[in-house]
Amino acid sequence: MIVMKFGGTSVESADAIRRVAEIVQARQDRHPLVVVSAMGKTTNRLLAAADKAAAGNLEDAHRDIEELEAFHRREIGAILPADKHGKLDDVLETHFVDLEASLGEVATTGEVTPQLWDEIGSYGERLSSLLVAMAFNALGVPSVHLDARHALVTDSRHTQALPLYGRTYARFREKAVPLLREAVVVMGGFIGATADGVTTTLGRGGSDFSASIAGAGIGAEEIQIWTDVDGMLTCDPRILPGGHLLRTISFNEAAELAYFGAKVLHPSTLLPAVEKDIPVRILNSRHPEVEGTRVVAEMVHSTNPVKSISCKRGITVVNIRSLRMLMAHGFLRRIFEVFDRYRTPVDMVATTEVSVSLTIDQTQMLPEIEAELSRIAEVVVTPDQALICLVGEAIRETPGISARIFGAVRDVNVRMISQGASLLNFSLVVNDADLVRTIKALHDEFFSELDPAVFEV
Ligand code: ASP
Ligand code: MG
Numbered sequence: 542m543i544v545m546k547f548g549g550t551s552v553e554s555a556d557a558i559r560r561v562a563e564i565v566q567a568r569q570d571r572h573p574l575v576v577v578s579a580m581g582k583t584t585n586r587l588l589a590a591a592d593k594a595a596a597g598n599l600e601d602a603h604r605d606i607e608e609l610e611a612f613h614r615r616e617i618g619a620i621l622p623a624d625k626h627g628k629l630d631d632v633l634e635t636h637f638v639d640l641e642a643s644l645g646e647v648a649t650t651g652e653v654t655p656q657l658w659d660e661i662g663s664y665g666e667r668l669s670s671l672l673v674a675m676a677f678n679a680l681g682v683p684s685v686h687l688d689a690r691h692a693l694v695t696d697s698r699h700t701q702a703l704p705l706y707g708r709t710y711a712r713f714r715e716k717a718v719p720l721l722r723e724a725v726v727v728m729g730g731f732i733g734a735t736a737d738g739v740t741t742t743l744g745r746g747g748s749d750f751s752a753s754i755a756g757a758g759i760g761a762e763e764i765q766i767w768t769d770v771d772g773m774l775t776c777d778p779r780i781l782p783g784g785h786l787l788r789t790i791s792f793n794e795a796a797e798l799a800y801f802g803a804k805v806l807h808p809s810t811l812l813p814a815v816e817k818d819i820p821v822r823i824l825n826s827r828h829p830e831v832e833g834t835r836v837v838a839e840m841v842h843s844t845n846p847v848k849s850i851s852c853k854r855g856i857t858v859v860n861i862r863s864l865r866m867l868m869a870h871g872f873l874r875r876i877f878e879v880f881d882r883y884r885t886p887v888d889m890v891a892t893t894e895v896s897v898s899l900t901i902d903q904t905q906m907l908p909e910i911e912a913e914l915s916r917i918a919e920v921v922v923t924p925d926q927a928l929i930c931l932v933g934e935a936i937r938e939t940p941g942i943s944a945r946i947f948g949a950v951r952d953v954n955v956r957m958i959s960q961g962a963s964l965l966n967f968s969l970v971v972n973d974a975d976l977v978r979t980i981k982a983l984h985d986e987f988f989s990e991l992d993p994a995v996f997e998v
Pocket of ligand 1 (some may be wrong): 579663731746
């Protein structure tokens with residue numbers, strides 16, 4: 542058994558769904574459980590309609606919803622044979638009548654409560670999973686639908702629910718495994734339900750998480766995340782083209798990369814898979830022949846100590862210098878309390894006896910933070926910085942890496958450095974204006990020779 546997850550763009554149209562059906566058909570012998578996101582931008586549209594309803598604009602909300610219904614009818618109708626169009630209308634009608642009722646409720650309350658947010662936001666996956674199962678059958682891939690809300694049991698933290706793993710895995714074994722012996726199973730990502738059956742969601746972009754949970758639940762031999770990129774690369778193609786595809790990467794490395802802005806996978810997504818030691822493969826639904834990137838639990842040995850270079854732009858460096866009493870205890874606590882009070886996450890920290898430098902990427906509360914810190918310290922704020930992060934589990938144990946890094950960036954003014962606490966990254970902060978040339982220099986240094994076992998050459 543395998544899990545195959547397809548995101549919103551992979552199922553955004555009749556053509557896209559046909560491509561997906563072909564991909565699934567070619568892997569039918571591996572008994573796939575298919576996890577789908579909402580079609581295209583459906584979730585955004587649903588939530589926008591909810592906001593309009595809350596603002597008392599029920600007519601606009603209504604119009605948005607009609608457009609959504611027409612969109613689903615058009616794309617799925619293009620795949621189904623004529624004798625199934627009645628069934629399609631029935632499915633759409635029941636869902637959209639209920640959806641309108643929920644929007645009405647929002648209009649009456651005047652607010653989108655977290656529970657209503659989940660209820661309304663869930664329709665994208667409720668529909669896509671049912672409709673994709675119908676489409677697969679029409680396209681010659683025998684399929685059954687599994688309502689995720691009957692399998693994925695969550696707590697009741699609406700909009701950010703977490704699975705109750707024991708119950709969820711038991712349900713997957715009971716409900717999904719027997720179905721998988723007979724046919725392809727199609728389930729919606731992102732959504733679940735409490736033990737009492739109240740619909741919940743796992744947070745935006747949660748379908749990857751669903752795939753990982755489902756894979757752990759059925760004991761899949763592999764979890765495939767089908768996206769629109771070939772896999773993980775040695776550098777972000779939007780910053781520097783010409784990176785190389787990674788064949789294999791460890792979970793730890795992938796999580797580290799995800800924290801630093803590689804948009805391919807969210808780190809928490811991987812936890813259920815890691816715990817059960819199930820490899821996750823990232824694949825491209827537009828190039829299904831590319832082998833993609835395999836994310837595995839164990840360390841991946843390579844002659845290249847650095848596996849990838851990622852970065853985060855729009856970083857602000859805050860430099861805080863103690864006014865008196867060097868080494869005063871409590872100084873760090875007071876600094877972090879200020880950031881905490883203004884709910885501003887701190888990314889990277891470097892300290893000396895008298896000063897602390899840290900980076901943030903949310904600056905809405907910065908004026909308040911600066912004002913408070915100025916009472917106890919001298920504060921200098923530098924915007925427009927970029928954080929560059931070299932990731933590789935071998936970084937900690939390979940001598941001479943720092944020399945290579947500093948050799949490569951010798952012409953660049955480096956603001957901060959940190960060998961991450963996780964020991965598998967090395968981070969530097971530079972002026973955003975220097976970002977591209979710095980990454981280029983580092984990439985040339987670490988990837989001019991490639992280990993063919995780990996990188997596609
Ligand atoms: N449809 C949901 C969202 O847009 C979940 C997902 O796509 O992963 O956030
Ligand atoms: Mg997504």
